[in-house]
Amino acid sequence: MTFLWAFIVGGLxxxxxxxxxxxxxxxxxxxxxxxxxxxxxxDAFDLYDNLIEFAGGGxxxxxxxxxxxxxxxxxxxxxxxxxxxxxxxxxxxTSAGIASAILxxxxxxxxxxxxx
Amino acid sequence: MEKQPMNEKNFDxxxxxxxxxxxxxMNCIKAFIVGGLxxxxxxxxxxxxxxxxxxxxxxxxxxxxxxxxLLSALATGFGVYxxxxxxxxxxxxxxxxxxxxxxxxxxxxxxxxxxVLGVATNLFKLAGSVIVFGVVAAYILGIIRYLGxxxx
Numbered sequence: 001m002t003f004l005w006a007f008i009v010g011g012l013x014x015x016x017x018x019x020x021x022x023x024x025x026x027x028x029x030x031x032x033x034x035x036x037x038x039x040x041x042x043d044a045f046d047l048y049d050n051l052i053e054f055a056g057g058g059x060x061x062x063x064x065x066x067x068x069x070x071x072x073x074x075x076x077x078x079x080x081x082x083x084x085x086x087x088x089x090x091x092x093x094t095s096a097g098i099a100s101a102i103l104x105x106x107x108x109x110x111x112x113x114x115x116x
Numbered sequence: 117m118e119k120q121p122m123n124e125k126n127f128d129x130x131x132x133x134x135x136x137x138x139x140x141x142m143n144c145i146k147a148f149i150v151g152g153l154x155x156x157x158x159x160x161x162x163x164x165x166x167x168x169x170x171x172x173x174x175x176x177x178x179x180x181x182x183x184x185x186l187l188s189a190l191a192t193g194f195g196v197y198x199x200x201x202x203x204x205x206x207x208x209x210x211x212x213x214x215x216x217x218x219x220x221x222x223x224x225x226x227x228x229x230x231x232v233l234g235v236a237t238n239l240f241k242l243a244g245s246v247i248v249f250g251v252v253a254a255y256i257l258g259i260i261r262y263l264g265x266x267x268x
Contacts, residue, residue, distance in 0.1 A: 010211070011149065011151050014207045015144045015147050017209065028206075032215070036246050040257050041253070057158035061158035061180075061212055061213075062155065063210055067250050067253060067254060071261075086255060086262065096181060097212065100182040101243070104189035108223075111193065114228075
């Protein structure tokens with residue numbers, strides 16, 4: 001059942017992105033930036049966790065979950081360390097994504113030749 | 117030949133008539149299907165990491181995202197992901213795979229300028245905005261929520 005909801009929710013998030021691209025003529029970079037901010041805002045109201053519980057991969061795979069994880073890690077550490085904790089924790093949950101994106105992106109760029 | 121003087125106002129109008137109207141509905145259907153399938157694949161990976169590799173439900177997102185990024189970087193290297201992007205539009209750009217694609221393709225594009233000034237400098241050329249806006253938004257919201265705890 002989670003798979004079906006992952007498909008529907010993930011698909012719908014992408015449709016919102018497509019509408020922003022086609023109708024509002026935003027660039028992909030603008031869409032991705034808006035989505036990250038939207039994810040952080042949704043997490044600020046504790047809504048994004050409900051979406052993840054409900055849709056699984058449909059909520060964790062889109063880039064909105066990046067904004068959600070940024071704020072989530074920040075809030076977790078700020079419970080322990082106060083206001084400095086926001087800076088300590090902000091990359092805590094996203095570090096796997098950023099580190100692997102840098103590593104794999106670099107390796108692929110070194111090995112492969114640019115196409116087209 | 118008489119030409120109307122171009123100013124900022126009628127340039128926008130004149131430009132619009134030359135832009136093809138995108139097939140809105142078809143693009144949305146494509147984005148829905150491809151984006152949905154990528155998310156289903158992500159959910160499949162998450163379940164796999166939970167059941168076979170003993171990750172907790174919360175931690176399983178990390179290896180899932182890493183795997184998706186690896187696959188997407190490889191697909192970009194082989195030139196497959198850009199073809200998918202032409203077909204699916206936002207369906208391939210919005211999932212985290214699109215983030216990895218933007219990093220890898222920016223690095224590949226500038227490879228001829230060398231490893232340091234080309235690849236490493238341009239790695240975050242497109243993805244940087246995502247991280248900057250994400251961190252700024254999360255930081256501000258984090259401070260608001262932190263201060264909000266004392267008020268409420």
